Amino acid sequence: MSDRLTGPAFELRDVGRRYKEGDGYLTVLRGVDLTLNPGEVVALVGPSGSGKSTLLHIAGLLDKPDRGEVLISGKACGALDSDQRTMLRRTAVGFVYQFHHLLPEFTAIENVMMPLRIGAVKDDIARKRAHAALDRLGLAERIKHRPSELSGGEQQRVAIARAVVNEPNILLADEPTGNLDPDTSDVVFNELVDLARTQGLSALIATHDMDLASRMDRKVVMAGGRLREA
Numbered sequence: 001m002s003d004r005l006t007g008p009a010f011e012l013r014d015v016g017r018r019y020k021e022g023d024g025y026l027t028v029l030r031g032v033d034l035t036l037n038p039g040e041v042v043a044l045v046g047p048s049g050s051g052k053s054t055l056l057h058i059a060g061l062l063d064k065p066d067r068g069e070v071l072i073s074g075k076a077c078g079a080l081d082s083d084q085r086t087m088l089r090r091t092a093v094g095f096v097y098q099f100h101h102l103l104p105e106f107t108a109i110e111n112v113m114m115p116l117r118i119g120a121v122k123d124d125i126a127r128k129r130a131h132a133a134l135d136r137l138g139l140a141e142r143i144k145h146r147p148s149e150l151s152g153g154e155q156q157r158v159a160i161a162r163a164v165v166n167e168p169n170i171l172l173a174d175e176p177t178g179n180l181d182p183d184t185s186d187v188v189f190n191e192l193v194d195l196a197r198t199q200g201l202s203a204l205i206a207t208h209d210m211d212l213a214s215r216m217d218r219k220v221v222m223a224g225g226r227l228r229e230a
Contacts (some may be wrong), residue, residue, distance in 0.1 A: 043214075044217040061089045134158065152181075169202060184203075
């Protein structure tokens with residue numbers, strides 16, 4: 001697991017992002033500031049199209065801001081080259097999306113092992129760590145099942161295990177329960193938050209579900225390209 005810090009685990013400083021649209025530009029983020037402390041679970045809420053996904057992509061180094069800075073574990077990321085950004089993303093950041101994006105031809109444990117294999121972790125160590133991640137989410141008996149043999153909730157829990165198997169400092173989730181029925185959503189959400197708190201992750205979770213948002217440490221609201229505390 002990466003070293004935990006006493007200072008912020010993650011920061012956005014005056015982040016702006018706009019996209020070319022016809023003859024002009026569509027401004028999505030307008031000087032966004034955000035700080036996540038170690039072990040803090042924060043809800044990101046706001047209407048569809050408000051920029052939540054754009055913010056998460058920038059936070060996870062999948063996209064670059066037009067202005068401002070992203071800091072992960074105190075490290076400014078703006079000047080990093082593509083390889084450095086990829087390495088930091090692999091080691092420090094875990095992602096969970098609304099759709100699980102599991103590889104259908106691989107079993108649950110093989111899907112969870114994938115980030116470790118990409119990171120050149122030895123196969124026996126990768127398998128042991130993947131098994132432990134799945135076991136924490138109650139899937140020890142399902143490790144040999146392919147995605148098509150798993151329920152929607154099980155598929156999403158496999159995706160969560162894959163996101164945390166590298167033991168990141170930061171977990172980013174974009175509507176992680178948005179594709180599930182209410183009962184399953186509740187179970188998966190509780191497991192996700194419990195896992196984040198148990199592992200001391202700093203988590204930023206986008207959701208439309210205000211009940212789920214109310215169970216997190218605090219809420220931030222995206223509207224008009226700006227972010228404010230709820």
